[in-house]
Amino acid sequence: MKYIWLDLLHKGHDDATAILLAVHCQDICLLGISTVHGNTSAESTNINAARCLHAFAAPESVHVYPGANKPLIRPARHDAEIHGIDGLGGVQGLPHDDDPGVRARLESRNTSARALERMAQAVVSTWKNGEGSQVTIISSGPMTNIALFASVYPDLLVGIEEFVFMGGGVGLGNRSPSAEFNILCDPEAAQIVLDVPVKKTMIPLNVTHTAIFTHATHRLLLSPGAAPDGPLPHPATRLRHMLSTLLSFFADAYKSTFGFLDGPPIHDALTIAYVAHPEMFQCKRYRVDVELSGAHTAGETVVDIWNYRVCDDSWGRSGKNCLVAESLDVQRFFEFFLECVARCDDVSPLNK
Numbered sequence: 001m002k003y004i005w006l007d008l009l010h011k012g013h014d015d016a017t018a019i020l021l022a023v024h025c026q027d028i029c030l031l032g033i034s035t036v037h038g039n040t041s042a043e044s045t046n047i048n049a050a051r052c053l054h055a056f057a058a059p060e061s062v063h064v065y066p067g068a069n070k071p072l073i074r075p076a077r078h079d080a081e082i083h084g085i086d087g088l089g090g091v092q093g094l095p096h097d098d099d100p101g102v103r104a105r106l107e108s109r110n111t112s113a114r115a116l117e118r119m120a121q122a123v124v125s126t127w128k129n130g131e132g133s134q135v136t137i138i139s140s141g142p143m144t145n146i147a148l149f150a151s152v153y154p155d156l157l158v159g160i161e162e163f164v165f166m167g168g169g170v171g172l173g174n175r176s177p178s179a180e181f182n183i184l185c186d187p188e189a190a191q192i193v194l195d196v197p198v199k200k201t202m203i204p205l206n207v208t209h210t211a212i213f214t215h216a217t218h219r220l221l222l223s224p225g226a227a228p229d230g231p232l233p234h235p236a237t238r239l240r241h242m243l244s245t246l247l248s249f250f251a252d253a254y255k256s257t258f259g260f261l262d263g264p265p266i267h268d269a270l271t272i273a274y275v276a277h278p279e280m281f282q283c284k285r286y287r288v289d290v291e292l293s294g295a296h297t298a299g300e301t302v303v304d305i306w307n308y309r310v311c312d313d314s315w316g317r318s319g320k321n322c323l324v325a326e327s328l329d330v331q332r333f334f335e336f337f338l339e340c341v342a343r344c345d346d347v348s349p350l351n352k
Contacts, residue, residue, distance in 0.1 A: 002027060002161075002275050003126050003133050005119055007034045007067070008049055009141025009182065013091075013250035014268040016052050017337070018140055020243075021272035023058045024340040028276055030058065031122040034067040034115030036141045037076050037185065050105035051094045055242065057347040064105050067115030067145040071186035077175075090249025093242035093350060101349065115145050120153050127159030134161035136275055139193075140268035142182050143167070147189035150196045162199045165190075166271050168288070168301030169205035170324065174258070179299030180205050183290060187299045191290040197316030201323040202288060203274060204301065207281070208267040210328055213247055215263065217334050221247070221341060239348040243341065266337070270325075273333050280329045280336070287311050288322040 006022055008015045022030045033053070035045040049064045070076045095102050123135050137160060139146050146163060149156075167182035167190065175181040183190045194200065216228035222240050223233040235241035247264065254264040274281055287304040291297045303324055311320045345351065 001029055001133070002136055003029045003031055004136045004138055004272075004275060005031050005034070005122055007036060007115075007119075007137065007139045007141065007143075007145050008045070009036060009268075013246050013264075014266050015049075015140055016091075016246060017243075017266055018138075018268040018272050019049065019052045019058075020056050020344055021269050021276075021337065021340045022138075023053070023056045023062075024343040025272060025276045025336075026343075028272065030062050031126065031135065032062060032118055033064045034119060034145050035064060036067045036115075036143075036145050037069050037071065046106060047097050047102065050102045051097070051099075053105045054095050054099065054101040055239070055348060055350050056344050057349060058105075060104070062105070063118075065115045065118045068148065071142060071144055072147065072188045074186065074188075077181075077185050090245055090252075091242060092245040093238055095349075116149055116152060119145070119149050120156055123153075123156045123159040127156075130158075134159055136160070136162045136164060138271045138275065139163065139165040139167070140182070140271055142185035143189045143193045144186045147186075147192035150193060150198075157196065157198050160198050162201060162275075163193060163196070164201045164203070164271050164275055165193070166203045166208065166268050168202055168290075168303075170301070170303045170305070172205045173300065174205055176296075176299060178291075178297045180301070183301055184299030187290045187292050190301075191292065194288055194290065194321050195317040197314055197319075199315050199323070200321060201274060201283065201325065202301070203267075203270045203281075203325045205267075207325045207328050208265045208270055210330055211266045211270055211333055212260070212330075213251065213263040213266050217338075218244065218247065218263070220338055224338070224342065237345055237348075238350040239345050240341070242350060269337060270328065270333070273336055274325065277332070277336060280332050281325045282327040283323040283325050285320045286322060286324050287320050288324065 219226040250264040254260040291300040
């Protein structure tokens with residue numbers, strides 16, 4: 001069993017799929033969710049994450065905690081053209097903000113608890129000074145919260161098994177010619193995390209852009225056992241209808257903005273797949289740094305594929321500090337994705 005903490009971008013459509021997989025992967029125990037600046041307002045982010053937790057029938061112990069609402073140094077960036085004004089544009093069927101099940105995810109015995117405090121408490125209570133299990137912290141947005149956690153609680157790094165993040169690219173960007181959005185939002189935070197002496201795995205655009213939610217997969221999402229061709233079938237359940245509207249909006253945004261004609265990439269869900277089934281991925285260890293001051297390349301992840309830099313065996317600032325995913329078993333990933341949807345379908349309150 002892997003114990004994870006999920007740190008989310010200020011909500012996006014692929015973040016919702018990451019939540020679903022984290023809740024319904026049988027090999028993962030989700031301890032909590034923190035939110036970070038990015039696509040929309042902090043309030044919308046926290047509520048949207050809570051709406052997903054309720055819709056996906058997450059354990060009642062899993063709550064959402066607000067984190068950093070701006071980068072360490074730079075102005076905040078937003079990406080409403082991809083995810084809509086509220087961060088979940090186009091979705092139909094999610095519970096409303098005032099649903100008691102949603103509000104409960106935003107409440108706790110300590111209603112003033114913030115992300116860093118709860119992350120620390122989760123690590124302490126899970127690690128148990130070495131008698132328990134380490135925690136894997138997953139980031140699907142800017143790494144501001146993770147950098148702050150590592151800086152404020154260095155004594156707890158012994159309880160961290162790995163930092164896994166969706167972000168960056170090897171010679172590839174999506175919000176500048178050379179930089180991926182999550183890293184570009186807070187490159188200084190990303191460099192801080194890369195320098196931490198803990199194992200890290202990067203799931204870059206080069207790999208996430210192969211995880212395309214195609215028409216054939218869409219048909220299976222709507223109706224298990226559907227043929228790969230033909231018009232989209234009627235959704236078998238309300239949950240499947242909700243997921244279809246969510247991913248259809250995302251598909252349209254990626255088509256108009258980036259020219260993806262076969263469907264959108266399911267970026268963030270790959271972090272959960274990696275933690276649960278690393279055998280789906282081919283990875284190689286490299287030295288990775290972030291360009292902080294380039295006029296045209298700020299936010300670029302610089303992956304030393306030719307080993308120019310002399311490094312030791314550590315995971316920190318002097319070593320080969322990061323595993324970089326280089327390929328994905330796409331078919332197996334979507335089989336895993338649909339398996340988790342099926343488990344969610346059996347218990348989702350949307351279907352009652």
